[in-house]
Amino acid sequence: MPRRFIVIGFAASALLPTQAVFACATCLCGDPTITTMGTEKPFAGRMRASVDYLERSEKVGVPAVSAHEIDEQRFIYSFSYAPSKTWMIAASLPLVTKQVRRFDLSRQQGSGVGDLDLSARWFIGESGGFPVRNLWGLQFGVRLPTSSEQRSNGVPIDFDAQPGAGATIPSVGAWYGHYRMPWFFYTSAVFQHAVNDGYQAYRAGDVVLLTGHTQYALHQRLALQFSLDGRWKQQDQYRGVTDADSGGVLIMASPGIAWTPVEDLVVNASLQIPAIENLHGLQEEDTVVRVGVAYDF
Amino acid sequence: MIFKRRGVYALLFISALALTGCPGGDENTVQSGLVLHFAEVHGETLPGGVPLDATGVQNSAAVHGGYDQAQLEHHDIRDKNGRFLSLYRAYAVLDRLELIPCTSLTQLPRRVLDTLIGTAEAHAGHGTEPVGGRALDKPNVIDIVTQDGFILPLGDAAVAPGRYCGLRVSLVRLAGDAYGKPVFATASNDDPTTSPEVPDLAGRIFSIKADYCAEVDGVGECIRRVKVDADDDALNEPAVRTLDFDRPLEINADLREAYIAVGIAYGDWLQDVDITLLVSDIAERQKVLDNIAASLHIYSHGLGELPANIAQ
Numbered sequence: 001m002p003r004r005f006i007v008i009g010f011a012a013s014a015l016l017p018t019q020a021v022f023a024c025a026t027c028l029c030g031d032p033t034i035t036t037m038g039t040e041k042p043f044a045g046r047m048r049a050s051v052d053y054l055e056r057s058e059k060v061g062v063p064a065v066s067a068h069e070i071d072e073q074r075f076i077y078s079f080s081y082a083p084s085k086t087w088m089i090a091a092s093l094p095l096v097t098k099q100v101r102r103f104d105l106s107r108q109q110g111s112g113v114g115d116l117d118l119s120a121r122w123f124i125g126e127s128g129g130f131p132v133r134n135l136w137g138l139q140f141g142v143r144l145p146t147s148s149e150q151r152s153n154g155v156p157i158d159f160d161a162q163p164g165a166g167a168t169i170p171s172v173g174a175w176y177g178h179y180r181m182p183w184f185f186y187t188s189a190v191f192q193h194a195v196n197d198g199y200q201a202y203r204a205g206d207v208v209l210l211t212g213h214t215q216y217a218l219h220q221r222l223a224l225q226f227s228l229d230g231r232w233k234q235q236d237q238y239r240g241v242t243d244a245d246s247g248g249v250l251i252m253a254s255p256g257i258a259w260t261p262v263e264d265l266v267v268n269a270s271l272q273i274p275a276i277e278n279l280h281g282l283q284e285e286d287t288v289v290r291v292g293v294a295y296d297f
Numbered sequence: 298m299i300f301k302r303r304g305v306y307a308l309l310f311i312s313a314l315a316l317t318g319c320p321g322g323d324e325n326t327v328q329s330g331l332v333l334h335f336a337e338v339h340g341e342t343l344p345g346g347v348p349l350d351a352t353g354v355q356n357s358a359a360v361h362g363g364y365d366q367a368q369l370e371h372h373d374i375r376d377k378n379g380r381f382l383s384l385y386r387a388y389a390v391l392d393r394l395e396l397i398p399c400t401s402l403t404q405l406p407r408r409v410l411d412t413l414i415g416t417a418e419a420h421a422g423h424g425t426e427p428v429g430g431r432a433l434d435k436p437n438v439i440d441i442v443t444q445d446g447f448i449l450p451l452g453d454a455a456v457a458p459g460r461y462c463g464l465r466v467s468l469v470r471l472a473g474d475a476y477g478k479p480v481f482a483t484a485s486n487d488d489p490t491t492s493p494e495v496p497d498l499a500g501r502i503f504s505i506k507a508d509y510c511a512e513v514d515g516v517g518e519c520i521r522r523v524k525v526d527a528d529d530d531a532l533n534e535p536a537v538r539t540l541d542f543d544r545p546l547e548i549n550a551d552l553r554e555a556y557i558a559v560g561i562a563y564g565d566w567l568q569d570v571d572i573t574l575l576v577s578d579i580a581e582r583q584k585v586l587d588n589i590a591a592s593l594h595i596y597s598h599g600l601g602e603l604p605a606n607i608a609q
Contacts, residue, residue, distance in 0.1 A: 102330055102455065105330045106327075
């Protein structure tokens, strides 16, 4: 391989850890492990810490009857560690502020620690010699109800303004990565199922997340990225009653960039733009803005 | 592991920035929204009307065949022939209170668009809050044989800001639970009946237990009364009535609270009905239902809370 391509290859690898495929912890669109763990083959003892800022909003419900708009800002603190070259584990804890504005001009704001995400990625196979061209494996995760139900004057605030759902949600999935510098492709499928109710008798519907991601390294310190993040979700329930304005199919298109200003530090920024919304009832996702920084130890 | 100071500093800086930002560290706050208080008020006539003089026929001591009029609370109303009917039980089922926004030329394109895409008006059936044990998420049964002029709160509803010019009200067939639903009880087995049946309203839009004088003696006292029980389940529903406000009701960020009291003028229920045919002729009973719907009116509306009850 010519030396130039080797250099570009290493540079691109440095960008891979913080690819901006969104782990949208609220709308659950996108593979949540990519941001926290990266996608390259790990070495034993590898550690990564990252901070991401995410801002999103959505509109739900019938105008003048049940319509409300949810604005959300969150910082996500993540740490990942590879105990061996075939396993990576990660933890992500969000700090969240959400505002709900209803059609009747009422407002609620909830703020606090969200639910903790624990995840593990198992590298089962590889092919392509050196450098490795293909990697694949399985991933496992669980969202734990580490948040507390937020209140105002002793009364629980609206569920939509809660920083966490308060439910335990395990997940399992499979992933595949293809490396062909300066290109990189990654895809995964993840299934999530809530095993208990969250706050206010909220029962999250089952979710299937599909992610297709590609990255192109412009040069050693800058890469362009693009993802298609799909989510199919069953309708949620509140106290046994199906929420008509929940669930369905959502596909987001996500252009982004990743920049490495100094060695092992990657800054990324991206937009997640609703491309296809075939959602139940009346739901409208707005564009998600996300910026983050990650550091490899 | 090689310690890379610059990167760690950058991460710490970003973290500090995040914590000062600061999602997760803001106050929890709740600001209540616009609210509309709904109530029901019934009376014999529309506001300002002249009540019926029901001192016509007196019962003889030997009267039989009907209810114990002298001992039972009742309302008297008159049919198209001037015959008095005494109501001992009278219930109507109200539901689907729906505000009607005013339409202006400037709003017309938006209104047309809303119609085309099927958006709904401000239903009181959503976002309702219970008041005095009642709310608007289920039908409300109105007991007419209670004190006239009493303001009965039906519940609070969240409402979008706007200018409203009317209210749509439906009389519906009861299919399930309701606020104010009476508990069924059989009538006493005596003559005259001292305890009229409390009807099971399931499947009914309204129900009345009543009687009228069918025979008088030589001195003009009633000696025989005939029961009129009407609560059949085959009438056309829903009976929808659109009630216009005398002036628009505007509610917005500065005027956040308003009330609407729906009136029922039960004295109009028999205005074109022959009560001697009421039991045998379904068309007469359909007229009663239509008249109940027609007797619905806006008793009062305005800004602020519901007026206090002066009727005790």
